[in-house]
Amino acid sequence: MGFDSLWADLEPIGRDRRTGGYRRFAWTAEDDTLRSWFAGEARSRGLDLTEDRAGNQWAWWGDPDAAVVAGRPGVAIGSHLDSVPDGGAFDGPLGVVSAFAAVDLLRDRGVSPDRPVGIVNFGDEEGARFGIACAGSRIITGALDPDRARGLTDGDGITLAESLTRAGRDPAALGADPETLRRVGVFVELHVEQGRALAELDRPLAVGSSIWPHGRWRLDLAGEANHAGTTRLADRRDPMLDLATAILTARAVAEARRCVATIGKVRVAPNGVNAIPSSVTAWLDSRGANADDVRAVAEQVAAGAGTTAVEESFTGDTAFDRPLRERLVALLDNAPVLGTGAGHDAGILATAGVPSAMLFVRNPTGVSHSPAEFAERGDCLSGVAALAVAVEDLAR
């Protein structure tokens, strides 16, 4: 029941044969398979499986409610199993697989923790289908309004509410879930690093310091559909020109303000070779050390393209719990401390007041959200060992 067999079972699920990348989107058939895998692993270890009001899966070793009553709530570990389109194998699953493997390691060693230990699979972390990252943790912490969540639509116009119903869930159940959160005294999310800092430091593991302010905005660029061959340039309202301006402005403003900015997703209607588009929708992702700069990028990009930026999500600077971080650094051979531009469920929980931390596992390519993302087996096993050490200490 080691790391390798857990990893091997997950590997084929949702993998696109042509690209080698993963397409594991929320509340799809692939997601259902991943959830069944999680449930099976929980069952085979005798863990208590629950699903919270956002559909996040929790597998508890020990009684988390009794622990709440006793004033010693549990230690949660885990991450997510969904992916971006053509994502890699590690972003998310490494944290969930390592959590099961860490529990196995503790049990093999005969450790019997004083506090309950929970493994979590947060749903829809990437927001690849409905556009909101960390939707599962945002919903249970109250950061995402359940009415807004239910109304989110995917690229085919299917709402989250409809997709929940199709997946056999009750969309009316969505909402803040203090009962679930109360059980979590501390949360540690292990994650593959999304840069090359550990490779440059020649270290296998790091502890997270903070998550940069980051947000997503939608730009609605209106045009007028017309024939590409018969409409004079002067008579056109071509929204592609606004898209071009938005793309170039995003890069220039981000450079000037020391942020990063990306337009990685566009939707063109009708998207015909010989038709001037009637509309283009573009999504802007921006992040940086300073929240005002990040917001300014979105405003300047939208203004340059003659529209306004519709904020789909925004998260301010998230510093992880300092005593927890220092404890982990000390436990893990004085591990280096890294900040990150990527959002994580651990950041959402930290914002909601749950003492949270992150462990990063070295990624030699530094590439993320791509099939090229990677971690050596040895580093993955170091991650499992670190997680076990952390849980043993925190659950004492």
Next chain:
Amino acid sequence: MGFDSLWADLEPIGRDRRTGGYRRFAWTAEDDTLRSWFAGEARSRGLDLTEDRAGNQWAWWGDPDAAVVAGRPGVAIGSHLDSVPDGGAFDGPLGVVSAFAAVDLLRDRGVSPDRPVGIVNFGDEEGARFGIACAGSRIITGALDPDRARGLTDGDGITLAESLTRAGRDPAALGADPETLRRVGVFVELHVEQGRALAELDRPLAVGSSIWPHGRWRLDLAGEANHAGTTRLADRRDPMLDLATAILTARAVAEARRCVATIGKVRVAPNGVNAIPSSVTAWLDSRGANADDVRAVAEQVAAGAGTTAVEESFTGDTAFDRPLRERLVALLDNAPVLGTGAGHDAGILATAGVPSAMLFVRNPTGVSHSPAEFAERGDCLSGVAALAVAVEDLAR
């Protein structure tokens, strides 16, 4: 059996309820319904229905092969029934419906033409699914190589060959079809105007003079997939920046060279909000009075974006048969003569040596390839009458 009932039967087929536009793409269920409609109309008039080697439908009144032997081949009229994504109701169908209505009008008048009269529905004129405009006429005239045609893929990676098989056709049959073309002594395509020239002239009908040189090119823009939050700007290979340059260069070079140029279709992979794209594919459509200028637009756009332009189709200047044009002008109350930036099957046939002509019906909006394209009923009936007059004269 008048124009109105023919029009009413076609109207709902392939209409998108949300946009009000049409989605009638080659070898889809909608296309099959349109083909059944055509076959039914041919049958109810006792016309002989054939499908040529590209799947274009022909309905003959009289024996076209006997006419070939007699050295007096037939008079063909018609157009196409497919659409661009979210196209209008008139582009294509107006020519086919008017052709049936013109035959009805001639029969009502007791006209019995000396030469056979054929009504044609050219397949896949818009190229909306497989990217090549006028595929049906290009294949039978030999302008599109059948191996290349079979290998064309749609947005889901389905080849034309596969889609033909699924539609019950034999992809091996694709190819030049001189037997079909020999039957056509002359071709007249009636089409809704794709500009406002007739509205400005206050005339219902025009005769076509020529089709501008026009082409389509594919631009493959390579990038490197990576995380939108964790990858430094300097480390990125973001193909969206090349797309932006291509869009702006297309407009600038087209203006300078008095052409039109459009990037109306793009494909972004993986198209995720928080992923730097691994690749962007963009399609450029360019047209103008001078072929060298049109090609230069494509070359300069590609060079500016750091790639080469892959030519998917190119058609030089197509002047319609001058004696035929002059005959139609004289028959039709000294109708004005218009050139166009739009490609048509009549242009493909003209290039292949078939004496061909076009009639344009006034479009008060001037808009095309959009649900806003329009023709008044009175102008449509003028078009039918003109087509009947032309056929009566040409088939004498």
